[in-house]
Amino acid sequence: MPPVPSARNLKELPKFRDGLSYLYVEHAFIEQEAQGIGIYDQEGLTLVPVAALGVLFLGPGTRITHAAIRALAGNGCTVAWVGEGFARFYAQGLGDTRSSRRLQIQAKAWADPALHLKVVFRLYQRRFQEPLPPDLTLEQVRGLEGVRVRAAYAHWSRETGVPWQGRSYDRGNWAASDPVNRALSAGAAYLYGLAHAAIVSSGFSPALGFIHTGKLLSFVYDVADLYKTEVLVPAAFLTVAESDLEVERRVRQKLRDQILGSRLLERVVEDLLWLFSGLGLPEEEAEEDDPTRPGGLWDLEGEVEGGVAYGGPDPGEGP
């Protein structure tokens, strides 16, 4: 079967830079409508253009169909379920035309201690305005990061007049947390969802974290932390400065404004690619001629052709 000649198509167009960050829905049915999804709730049927969407957050009282999930996955949209206390889990599906090249580079960097450390320093450096001195130890950089984060909270507390007594993570009693901590936790859930969507749509793994390790979302925390003090902290303090009421809902609008103002959607993909470039790993940028071609089979001597039934006199299409 001759390879199909490559053609530019809508899937190649940059998704994150041109899209919407997230949509939050609750108390609704979500079904496929035409080529997108429809939200059925008390207001009627609301159509959503999914090609432009990064994350769909499903709040309490939502039901979603198989067809809707397929429409979302086909467009590279991450689906995240958020509960009352902002417990969350994610679903994402990817077509079989996606390459694992970037993920393999990430895995190699993760597994090599010297490269791992290099990526860790890059993750820290990205948060600071000025370049860090190259001779700092990891412990020293962590100390500087702690100072930077505390200074950010203090700055926005002064700027907005919202009192700040430190970060509290009382997971057992959501309502008892003070408003700014509730806004921070709610906003963090949305920022994590967005980081997750960016990681997956760029072809990386959410699990292979570098600063954070040991969780299936470790890399999500790494990426979200690049932008937390710039985007989430002002959104939370500005939300609470307006009112103590319904901070979990109102922080969504403020966060969206901060995301737009900081050009986060454009930057997150650029930052992901930058993290793993120039590490000395092979980075052949050759585009696949035919994304539907079966992947290769691993061999000691190098990759052998996939989609072939070996061991017979007449090699044909295999499993």
Add this chain to the structure above:
Amino acid sequence: MVVLILEKVPRSLRGELTRWFLELDTGVFVGRVSATVRDLLWEKVVEKAGEGRCAMAWRTNNEQGFSLRLHGYQDRILRNFDGIMLVAVRNAEAVRKAEKLKRLARRAQRELDNQSLD
């Protein structure tokens, strides 16, 4: 850039709009006006539309890249999803599903009340 779509409106209103807009198709106007002129024109359009329907879209600096207005639609409303404007349609299936959601919400509330009694 502003796009204006008018249906079942007086002919004189459409004629008047050609002072500012290009009438691309019957009732479809495209042009570029300042925010002040845009808002004043919308007031005029709504005032003179009678039983007609009016929709306006214009470029703006938000995440979607545009803003929307509707007037005179019986079956369509704009909805704000934390800063994202989407269009809700009230058709027969939507009404039926809304009723079902209401029943589900009531049932969930009863179950919650029953738990509280224990």
